[in-house]
Amino acid sequence: MEKIENSRKVKLKVEDLTIIFGKHKEKALELLNKGVSKKEILEKTGCTVGINKASFEIYEGEFFVIMGLSGSGKSTLLRCLNRLNEPTSGKVYINNDNITEKNNKELLQVRRTEMSMVFQKFGLLPHHTVLSNAAFGLEIRGEDKVSREEKAQKTLDIVGLSGFEHQFPSQLSGGMQQRVGLARALANDPEVLLMDEAFSALDPLIKSEMQDQMLELQDTLQKTIVFITHDLDEAIKIGDRIAIMKDGVIEQIGTAEDILTNPASDYVKAFVEKVDRKTIITAKSLMFDKPFVVRFRKDGPEGALRKMRASALENLPVVDLHHKFMGFVTLNDIVQIAKKKATTVESIINSNVPSVYPDATVEEMLPLISESKSSIAVVDQNNKFLGLVTQLSLIIEATKFNEEEIIELKEIANNQ
Template sequence: MEESRPVKIRVQDLILIFGKNKGHALEMLKKGNSKNEILTKTQCTVGINCANFDIIEGEFFVIMGLSGSGKSTLLRCLNRLIEPTAGSVYVNGDNITRKSHRELLDVRRTEMSMVFQKFGLLPHRTVLDNVAFGLELRGEKKDIREAKAQQAIETVGLHGFSHQSPAQLSGGMQQRVGLARALTNDPEVLLMDEAFSALDPLIKTEMQDELLGLQSKLKKTVVFVTHDLDEAIKLGDRIAIMKDGIIEQIGTAEEILTNPATPYVEAFVKKVDRKTIITAGTLMHEKPTVVRFGKDGPEGTLRKMRTTGLDVLPVVDDQQVFMGFVWVNDAVQSAKREEKTVQHILLTEVPAITTDVTVEEMLPLISATRSPIAVIDKQSRRLLGIVSQNSLVIEATRFNEQDINTLKEYANNN
């Protein structure tokens, strides 16, 4: 994610308490009392406990946790469908927690739209009228709102269904109508609360793919709530994991998986298939020792190999562009022939990948070659690092038996 992009939503010290004695409960919370202690003494429930985070413009931000963790409650605080007890929510730098009811309605109609788990379609209206409903509430003329609604219907892949009733549509199609209705207002922020959890698995996967496709084109800021870790990993640029109203950790799927912040997060992600998440960027050895083509001959290459204890080194040109690998046995023979360059022993038919390639995608590469895997910049092809077979073998200890057998087969053949 580009850090240069502006902050779209900023949440500061956000607290939500349910119950009649909120003042006393808030005092206890600020003094460090636990959720259970507050419930026992005040009969109040802490829904959100001092949440602080930023969401970047254009980011797909996922809030996840088990039932009762506070994820949907937090989402509803972002547009004040639920009124926070304390703290602030800024949208485009504007504190919406201080807005009047009329000003807040304007924010919801123009800047933020919401898609619920329950589709919330009006059964007596057509698909077109359902999608145009928000614009109707905004007071837009019929021809304008229907044109915008039809465009949104086309965007979500419901061409030809404008005049159907919701009852004539499948669950997945109804959810598309709900998504189209949210998009019709052309919101800057799209809030989605368990939007796909009521769908059958196959339809759910289709809707996830559809949403990712839309996001790649529309570049909205999306805040998506789910209890499904696989869904969070698939959709989210970053994920916030919640427990008992507390945000335990925020990070990319890879950051959370490789460096869980709490025992709860570690237990939460324990069964995740790591090979689909861990990437070359995490495993690679940065700034490896290299052979410089045109400068290092076979003798110089052998000296570097003796110094590093390695029997294979990557070769780069004077711009650090990756060219291939040289092996120790080949360098020895080349030195005996008194060759001055590594040109004749350079192996160029070797794997070269970018930092976002996963372990799952790397496994077939190492089973088909004896070389390490070079990690390069996509545009310039400059060498960024090296993924060794050893690092993959270490990571493979977390994999299933089939993956380990693949690596063992590589080891036996090389």
């Protein structure tokens, strides 16, 4: 994973970003650098530490989610990225360009051309039509009416508001108003889209629909998106990576699966303990990536038996000379053909067995182990064998599920 990420272009980079609110920022910063706690700094200086030495990178085309409870600093951090909040110290780069050093005119240009923001409360102009609202950023940028309305219309079409161009915000539902705000942000064709709890004011059903549409749009547009939420389920659904914050500190950054399987602190562990793990944990996390395999045309029955004894498994995957998955062989079948002095396992390979890609979830794999007595092979797009998910590993993972799910898996295991 690290190699893949390092090969991607860094779009946003944050270095030791700190923001302090209050009159005595220099004194507060000095105390913070000495390791004094946020609470003590407030008591001694009257200043509040909003962000405490945040450092991270966001990759081009990444859907990066920053989440935490109210007061964690997530929105404050987002607003530092375009300097709506001025950092007390630290640096913010976009495309390796340090925007914390820019003057007001240069910063305005960045906001108009490289970054757009979608706010929680939509921020629509009530006396402007939907089309006029969507074109507003382009108007501020100085584009002529024909050009800006043409671009605005395209983004309205993208977000599913074709036909509502001449309506006013008050005539639209909350979800539709949020789509107007999104269209306005997209009309500027920004490289980076900042979204501050953009869906939190919506009803649950509309919120889910907006999340789905946002993911569909991202598949097409491939923008770099920084999304703020306090909803863990939302973060897991839409985020490529998630940053979890507490008291202005970033506790952990990683994929949902990284965070669930390796929480960096007790806070993160408590934060994610009620998440439905079976929809997130994947074959990649559970598989043995160097299991014993039977090599077709190389391993005969005796070789297969030796590997079964060593692995303590009663069925083993078979691969060809190019390491492509062919199926499984079982202990009973091998014993039978060994008695017949067979020299190859070809006749007993069961190819009608499950295999999955590395991103298959536990939820997707559970029905497979209930239908088959074999483990589950993990393969790539070319059917190359990558690893093995055993029934035991799924049951061990099941101990982290709820009671009904544990009973279900035990019944499956007992029936094998």
